[in-house]
Amino acid sequence: MSAWTVTVRTGPKVERVKAETLEQALEVLEAETRVAATTTRLGTVDVRFRRFSASDQVATRAELRGPGRWRPAVRAGLDVRGDGEVEAWTGRLHREVLAPARGETPYEALRRELQSTSVDP
Numbered sequence: 001m002s003a004w005t006v007t008v009r010t011g012p013k014v015e016r017v018k019a020e021t022l023e024q025a026l027e028v029l030e031a032e033t034r035v036a037a038t039t040t041r042l043g044t045v046d047v048r049f050r051r052f053s054a055s056d057q058v059a060t061r062a063e064l065r066g067p068g069r070w071r072p073a074v075r076a077g078l079d080v081r082g083d084g085e086v087e088a089w090t091g092r093l094h095r096e097v098l099a100p101a102r103g104e105t106p107y108e109a110l111r112r113e114l115q116s117t118s119v120d121p
């Protein structure tokens with residue numbers, strides 16, 4: 001049984017990938033979001049009283065959960081915005097955006113955050 005689950009949501013399409021280790025899960029997460037960041041773009045949405053620009057919309061959300069299935073210790077992921085920007089986050093109900101350090105990508109910021117806490121079974 002795998003310890004980590006990566007869930008990728010793009011519009012109505014949902015894909016789940018299982019991984020045995022945190023490193024494998026992070027590799028899948030990064031690969032999926034890099035593809036989405038180069039191929040997915042959204043336009044501005046106007047809903048009468050408010051406009052949502054491409055940067056306000058999440059085009060693809062890739063979520064990492066684990067280890068375990070019922071009460072995973074880690075919930076984190078990467079959001080690809082409608083303009084192609086990538087944003088790392090942690091949390092379940094209250095997501096906290098991870099600010100990359102100087103010269104660091106969102107992928108590296110997420111990796112740093114998750115590897116700073118020992119969560120591998």
